[in-house]
Amino acid sequence: MINPVTELRDFLQASLLTPVERDHWESDARFQRRRVVAVVTLVLGAVVLATALRIEPGDPRFYWATLALAGIWAIGALGSGKLWLGRGHTRTGELARPIVQSLSLGVLLLALFLAGAFVVAGIPFLAEPVQNLLDHARVGSLPLVAAITAVNGIAEELYFRGALYSAVGQKHAVAITTAVYTAVTAAGGIALLVLAGLAVGLITGLQRRVTGGVLGPIITHLTWSLGMLFLLPTTLDLASSVWGG
Template sequence: MLAWALRIPPGDPAFSWATFLLAGIWSAGALASGPLHLGRAHTRAGGPDALPIVQSLALGGLLVVVFALGALVVAQVPALSAQVNAVLDHARVGSLGLIAAIVAVNGIAEELYFRGALYAAIGRRYAVTITTAVYALTTAGTGNPMLVLAAALLGLLTGLQRRVTGGVLGPILTHVIWSSSMLFLLPPILETLA
């Protein structure tokens, strides 16, 4: 489904329906698997009373900086920038607000499935490795190596975050912050340096 959705030409209304359907598939699979936990984070005072919000904002911001710096390199390599631009073309041609909603909804759905249901089904010992690999392999179906690299890095970070917090809220926040920021930051970076 992911591969098909990303092969739909930019501007085609079918892209929106396909990506929302994909989010529905991920979410339905995750919710059918059983209860999903939000997770907890330790406070500065050492108590385990907080939701993992501050940590997630910091990790999301760090990931944005790393990918923005990576975009400086990608912009100089035409083969790589073409792969990134192939995805960003959907935002350039379509409604940016709709694409932002698609990015957020799919980020939530992917984390519910990969760092929620799949992570819980695997068991703790190899969950980070296996969920990261499955996420990257799923993304490989798009045929876009830059998306696969992004999935591997994001999957590893959110998998580790899931291990630390014990739930999906942290990975969801980190994913949505990262993907939404990339939607708005990558186009001007790539256009300025091209």
């Protein structure tokens, strides 16, 4: 008989805690270059992100700003040096691309946030900023917003769990990249986005440490972000009817 607690423990152990062996050594010169590119990219990206999140819903400048942001993250990441896809542990003990594993993590993270959103909907000062952010999808083109969300998710992971993670070195890389990612997210001035940045940054940072690459973090990020885009409005509307909002 399958024990769900044991299954969940083994899954989390393999996906977030037990690193895969790899050799990603690079010269001191390349490492220093990676650091310079990472810092410049971070400053530019933080400024553009703060600007984009303050654009009124329905304003076409939002699309251009978010695409520009994706371009900054991606160009900075690819320009910093070599990136790796990474491999994860399978149930049989072999190594493979962490696809199903990352999809599962993304779904778990999505379920946790939707449950939290249901509760938050009853707290107006927390719910209102989230509703304002979702107005970009309601007022504008949902397919376009979804495409931009996907592009930005990929670009963020290429930079934060790719370039930046490699630039800070092995020691405390998860903690440092999570803190930086959370701080950049805080530039938007939305409290719940800061919490999202902390959770997503930590989970994808642990994935990066375990797999040694960006594929797992990208899949988890996209599963979470696109799921939130399509399911969060319905969750908030249902919660509002329950809470009498």
